[in-house]
Amino acid sequence: MLKYFSGMLGLDVGIDLGSSNIVVYVKDKGIVFSEPSAIAAKKLPRGEGYEIIAVGRDAKAMLGKVPSGIEAVWPIEGGVIANFDMTQELLRYCLKRVSSNNAFMVHPRVVISIPAEVTGVERKAVIDSTLGAGAGEAYVVEEPISAALGVGLPIDKPNGCMIIDIGGGTSEVSVISLGGVVVSSSLRTAGRMMDNAIINMIRQRYALLIGETTAEEVKNTIGSALPMNPELEMNVKGRDLSDGLPKSDTVSSIEVREAMEPIFIGIEDMVKTALEKMPPELAKDVVDRGIILTGGVALMNGFAERLSRAINTPVVVAEEPLYSVALGVGKILDNLGQMRRVLMSVERGAH
Ligand SMILES: Nc1ncnc2c1ncn2[C@@H]1O[C@H](COP(=O)(O)OP(=O)(O)OP(=O)(O)O)[C@@H](O)[C@H]1O
Numbered sequence: 001m002l003k004y005f006s007g008m009l010g011l012d013v014g015i016d017l018g019s020s021n022i023v024v025y026v027k028d029k030g031i032v033f034s035e036p037s038a039i040a041a042k043k044l045p046r047g048e049g050y051e052i053i054a055v056g057r058d059a060k061a062m063l064g065k066v067p068s069g070i071e072a073v074w075p076i077e078g079g080v081i082a083n084f085d086m087t088q089e090l091l092r093y094c095l096k097r098v099s100s101n102n103a104f105m106v107h108p109r110v111v112i113s114i115p116a117e118v119t120g121v122e123r124k125a126v127i128d129s130t131l132g133a134g135a136g137e138a139y140v141v142e143e144p145i146s147a148a149l150g151v152g153l154p155i156d157k158p159n160g161c162m163i164i165d166i167g168g169g170t171s172e173v174s175v176i177s178l179g180g181v182v183v184s185s186s187l188r189t190a191g192r193m194m195d196n197a198i199i200n201m202i203r204q205r206y207a208l209l210i211g212e213t214t215a216e217e218v219k220n221t222i223g224s225a226l227p228m229n230p231e232l233e234m235n236v237k238g239r240d241l242s243d244g245l246p247k248s249d250t251v252s253s254i255e256v257r258e259a260m261e262p263i264f265i266g267i268e269d270m271v272k273t274a275l276e277k278m279p280p281e282l283a284k285d286v287v288d289r290g291i292i293l294t295g296g297v298a299l300m301n302g303f304a305e306r307l308s309r310a311i312n313t314p315v316v317v318a319e320e321p322l323y324s325v326a327l328g329v330g331k332i333l334d335n336l337g338q339m340r341r342v343l344m345s346v347e348r349g350a351h
């Protein structure tokens, strides 16, 4: 009955539950919003749960600034749930927001995308928290499959295609052939680790303490993976380590690139190893068809070019790196009948 109604009213929702951003797609509407996957909540006494103070952009703005008693966190770390209750609240907020225009309260059908490398337990946690947040049915799909669909690659062909997704918490390389992930490898070093490397560099070199949000701004504004002409500079504000007072300094793109260097090397090594381990026929396909780079870090100046040089193979940046996974989940929703086979399912009561 429930299924019949949710299908009839058409509330089918696709979610890219990322470590940095949660992107929500509604069938027949497209991407309806994207928000940082941050949440701020006050823990209620006697285990009565949480009172949500802020979600998304507002919560991100509070990170590192909240008074005691309030937690401001990123509940997804390295692509997996690090804080189950908070993740459920984040999903509840998303589902409430997309249901608010519906005259009837329905329990939507939700397809949610997760990294290929997660364990069965982690996958079940995603499904449980989606159902707990009010979904009537919850399905998961592997991120590389949705990313490939999102960038318009034909996933059903026997020719392997490679997707590299560098997000906030995970770097993942996968090869897809005949609708499945045949090779996959991942690191929990990605955009946020780059921000941390920038924080450390600025602390050591300038005795200046900056927060994560400022570091991310530095990375996204002057960060680059290859030398630039001209190199850039940016004024950075923080706290002086010696006297604790506010101070600002000018940081150059050269220093920022050097700070991120070990992370670039780690990602390059991961991709090289994946290529080396691949059966020769598959590697040939990948080289012939080129490699697609997606995830927010794909937007960094020189990143795709550097990767391409490291593996001596063309690397193409997806049209909308921040949205390819959600767009792919949307394609699955648009065609749920045929696409069911790419889903890893668990329905309410079926687990
Ligand atoms: N112009 C840019 N240059 C460099 N990095 C960027 C740029 N724009 C966004 N990013 C980074 O991309 C990351 C977010 O990417 P994305 O939304 O794909 O991650 P996610 O899907 O939330 O995380 P994950 O897939 O790892 O769980 C953040 O670290 C963000 O700072």
Ligand SMILES: [Mg+2]
Binding pocket: 016, 018, 019, 165, 167, 168, 295, 325
């Ligand atoms: Mg992602």
